[in-house]
Amino acid sequence: MVDRRHVLQVAAVGSAALALPACRSTTRVDGEEPPPRTPDQQQADELALIAAYDAAIAGAGRAAGVAYQRLRDEHAAHLRALGWDEPPPPPGTASPPTRRQLVRAERRAMRLRTSGAGQTDDAEKAQLLALIAASEAQHVVTLEGL
Amino acid sequence: MSDALQAALAGQYAAIYAYGRAGGRLLNDQARALARSDEHRVDRDQLREWLVADGQQPQPPAPAYQLPGPVRTPAQARELLATVELRLIPVLTELVADQLDQPRRRRWAIRQIRRAALAGQSWGATGQAFPWPDGLTPPA
Numbered sequence: 001m002v003d004r005r006h007v008l009q010v011a012a013v014g015s016a017a018l019a020l021p022a023c024r025s026t027t028r029v030d031g032e033e034p035p036p037r038t039p040d041q042q043q044a045d046e047l048a049l050i051a052a053y054d055a056a057i058a059g060a061g062r063a064a065g066v067a068y069q070r071l072r073d074e075h076a077a078h079l080r081a082l083g084w085d086e087p088p089p090p091p092g093t094a095s096p097p098t099r100r101q102l103v104r105a106e107r108r109a110m111r112l113r114t115s116g117a118g119q120t121d122d123a124e125k126a127q128l129l130a131l132i133a134a135s136e137a138q139h140v141v142t143l144e145g146l
Numbered sequence: 147m148s149d150a151l152q153a154a155l156a157g158q159y160a161a162i163y164a165y166g167r168a169g170g171r172l173l174n175d176q177a178r179a180l181a182r183s184d185e186h187r188v189d190r191d192q193l194r195e196w197l198v199a200d201g202q203q204p205q206p207p208a209p210a211y212q213l214p215g216p217v218r219t220p221a222q223a224r225e226l227l228a229t230v231e232l233r234l235i236p237v238l239t240e241l242v243a244d245q246l247d248q249p250r251r252r253r254w255a256i257r258q259i260r261r262a263a264l265a266g267q268s269w270g271a272t273g274q275a276f277p278w279p280d281g282l283t284p285p286a
Binding site for chain 1: 235239242243246249252253255256257259260262263264267268273274275276277278284285
């Protein structure tokens with residue numbers, strides 16, 4: 001014999017199971033999903049550097065490719081530390097940057113980080129940006145030594 | 147009172163001592179080491195000046211410093227200098243936060259972090275996503 005309490009439990013579970021997909025569907029149709037995040041200036045710059053290295057790695061020889069991969073991974077670490085945890089976009093079809101262009105991009109990035117570290121009111125962010133600027137200064141030396 | 151300024155000053159004393167010990171063991175890099183040692187002396191004087199301006203007594207250097215290892219060869223000398231430069235970074239990073247409301251001092255500390263990272267790299271330290279001494283965890 002099935003008691004009333006059991007029937008109510010089954011009904012409740014069944015309703016929830018039906019309701020959940022409906023809720024998701026309604027969200028999609030109504031366009032109520034949270035809007036995609038927009039990276040701030042520092043995050044956008046790190047994303048651009050990662051894209052540049054992805055393109056450079058694709059067109060590089062073995063030795064330069066290994067070095068580019070390490071620098072690219074360090075930029076990915078910077079990006080995560082800056083609070084951007086979504087994966088960077090897949091590599092595009094842009095022509096690979098030259099080593100000199102990467103040096104210029106790293107110098108530009110270092111200046112942006114230094115400026116940010118000097119302007120933010122957030123002590124931890126100032127420390128983080130100062131360390132990232134130092135890392136990017138090291139990248140310039142690494143690239144110039146290739 | 148700023149412990150961060152005193153800590154940064156102590157770091158400069160240690161760096162100057164290390165350059166003094168390592169300099170004689172370097173073969174082709176002595177001029178570079180001397181130039182960097184001079185920069186640390188300028189930094190030491192700057193930190194002393196700020197401490198005095200804040201009404202503090204700059205602490206004197208320690209009577210002696212324990213080196214992390216022997217310094218008998220050029221390679222050991224370079225390793226010591228790389229270590230000392232990277233060990234400056236945590237105290238300078240602390241100074242960035244400590245002097246947040248002093249724009250000139252904050253900018254100075256940010257610049258010194260970069261210079262220490264570059265100097266460490268020039269003595270053989272590996273590049274890092276967050277330049278920091280071995281065995282310690284960076285704040286990132």
